[in-house]
Amino acid sequence: MSTSPTDQIRSGNGGARDRTTATVLGLALGPAVVLGLARFAYALLLPSMRTELSWSLSTAGAMNSANAMGYLVGALFSASLARRFGTRRSFLTALNITVVSLLLTATSGDTTILLLLRALAGITGAIAFITGAGLVAQLAAGQIAHKPALLLGIYFAGGGAGIVISGLSIPVLLAYLPPTTGWRWGWILLGLIGIAALIPTWLATRGTSEPPPQPHHDRHWPARQFVPMLSSYGLFGVGYIAYMTFIVAFLHNGGAGATEIVFFWGLLGASSIIGAFFWVRPISALARARGLAVILATLAVGAILPLISRSLPIAMASAVLFGGSFLAVVTAVTSVARRSLPQHHWTPAIATLTVVFAVGQIIGPVLTGAISEGSSGLGLGLGVSAGLLIIAGLVALAQRPVDNSQSRQNPTARVEP
Numbered sequence: 001m002s003t004s005p006t007d008q009i010r011s012g013n014g015g016a017r018d019r020t021t022a023t024v025l026g027l028a029l030g031p032a033v034v035l036g037l038a039r040f041a042y043a044l045l046l047p048s049m050r051t052e053l054s055w056s057l058s059t060a061g062a063m064n065s066a067n068a069m070g071y072l073v074g075a076l077f078s079a080s081l082a083r084r085f086g087t088r089r090s091f092l093t094a095l096n097i098t099v100v101s102l103l104l105t106a107t108s109g110d111t112t113i114l115l116l117l118r119a120l121a122g123i124t125g126a127i128a129f130i131t132g133a134g135l136v137a138q139l140a141a142g143q144i145a146h147k148p149a150l151l152l153g154i155y156f157a158g159g160g161a162g163i164v165i166s167g168l169s170i171p172v173l174l175a176y177l178p179p180t181t182g183w184r185w186g187w188i189l190l191g192l193i194g195i196a197a198l199i200p201t202w203l204a205t206r207g208t209s210e211p212p213p214q215p216h217h218d219r220h221w222p223a224r225q226f227v228p229m230l231s232s233y234g235l236f237g238v239g240y241i242a243y244m245t246f247i248v249a250f251l252h253n254g255g256a257g258a259t260e261i262v263f264f265w266g267l268l269g270a271s272s273i274i275g276a277f278f279w280v281r282p283i284s285a286l287a288r289a290r291g292l293a294v295i296l297a298t299l300a301v302g303a304i305l306p307l308i309s310r311s312l313p314i315a316m317a318s319a320v321l322f323g324g325s326f327l328a329v330v331t332a333v334t335s336v337a338r339r340s341l342p343q344h345h346w347t348p349a350i351a352t353l354t355v356v357f358a359v360g361q362i363i364g365p366v367l368t369g370a371i372s373e374g375s376s377g378l379g380l381g382l383g384v385s386a387g388l389l390i391i392a393g394l395v396a397l398a399q400r401p402v403d404n405s406q407s408r409q410n411p412t413a414r415v416e417p
Contacts, residue, residue: 032161063114072361106188233357303385
C-alpha cells in the first residue's frame with residue numbers, strides 16, 4: 001500500500017524524534033557518572049573507608065566537602081571553557097577525567113591525595129554536567145509541546161540511574177571482599193562502569209550541535225528580589241548533601257546489612273528518576289515558590305523518618321520520599337526563575353543559584369560530621385540537616401512574585417544540581 005507525502009513526513013519526523021530521545025539517553029550517562037558514581041556512591045564506600053583508614057566523621061565529611069568545593073570551581077569556569085573549547089569537547093573531556101579520578105581513588109590511602117581526587121572529580125563533574133545540559137537544551141529547543149521538559153527530565157534523571165547502578169553493585173562487592181581492600185575495589189568498579197559509559201556517550205554527542213553563544217550585555221539580574229529563594233536553595237544544599245553523605249553509614253551503624261543497603265540505595269535512585277517527572281505538574285500549578293516549599297517539606301519528612309525508627313519499612317519509606325524529592329528541588333527553583341525573569345537574565349541567575357547551592361554542599365558534610373562526633377552520633381547530625389530542610393521550606397514561602405512575561409519565552413532552562 002502506498003503512503004502519501006504527508007504520511008512520509010510524519011514518519012520522518014517520528015524517526016527524528018526517536019533519534020533525539022536516543023541521543024539524550026546517551027548524554028544522560030554523563031549525570032549517571034558524575035553524580036550517581038562520582039558524587040553519591042561515596043556514601044556506599046564510606047563505612048569501609050572509615051574502618052580501614054581510621055577516619056573521624058569530620059574527615060569523612062571533608063571528603064565530600066572537597067568534592068563540593070571542586071563542583072563550585074567547575075561551575076564557575078564551565079561556561080568559559082565551553083566558549084573557548086566547545087561544549088561537546090568540554091563535556092567529553094571532563095567526563096573522561098572524572099572516570100580517571102574514580103580509578104585513581106583506589107590507588108592511595110593518603111588523606112591529602114584522596115581529598116585532591118575528590119576535588120578533581122567535583123571540578124570535572126560540574127563541567128561535564130553543565131555542558132551536557134547545554135547540549136540537551138539545544139536539542140530540546142526545536143521540540144514542541146511537552147517534549148523539551150521530557151528531554152531535560154531524561155537527562156537529569158541520569159543521576160538517579162547512576163545511584164541505582166552503584167546501589168546494586170557496590171554493597172554486593174563489599175560483602176564478598178575483606179575491609180582492607182574492599183573499598184579500593186569499589187572505586188575500581190565505579191571506574192569500570194564509567195568507562196563502559198564513555199562510548200555510548202561519545203556516540204550521543206555526534207547527534208548534537210553547539211549551543212549558540214550567550215549575549216554579553218545586561219547580565220546584572222535583580223538578585224535582591226530573590227534573597228529568600230537563594231537562601232532556601234543554599235540551605236537545601238547543606239541539608240540534602242549531609243543526608244546523601246551519611247545515611248548509609250547511619251543505617252550501617254544501626255545493623256543494616258548489605259542486602260538492606262542494596263534495596264535502600266536502589267530504591268532511593270529509582271525514586272529520584274520517577275520523582276523528577278512526578279513533581280512537574282505540582283510545580284507548575286503552585287504559585288511563587290510554594291512548589292519549592294512543598295518539595296522541601298517532603299524532603300524533610302524523608303530525612304526525619306530514619307531518626308524515628310531504623311526498621312526496614314521506615315528506611316525504605318525514607319528512600320522513596322527523599323529520593324523522589326531531591327532532584328525536583330532543582331526543577332522547582334528553575335521554574336520560579338523562569339517565570340519571574342526575562343530570558344536575558346536567566347544565565348546570571350542560574351550562575352548565582354549554582355554558586356549558592358555549591359557553597360551549601362561544601363558546608364553540609366563538614367557541619368554534620370562535626371556535630372556527629374559527640375555521644376549522640378550521626379543521629380544528631382542528620383537531625384540538624386533535616387531541620388535545615390524544614391527551615392529552607394519556610395524561607396522559600398517568603399519569596400514574593402516577580403512577574404515578567406518575557407520569562408516565559410524559553411521553557412527549557414534548568415539549574416544544575
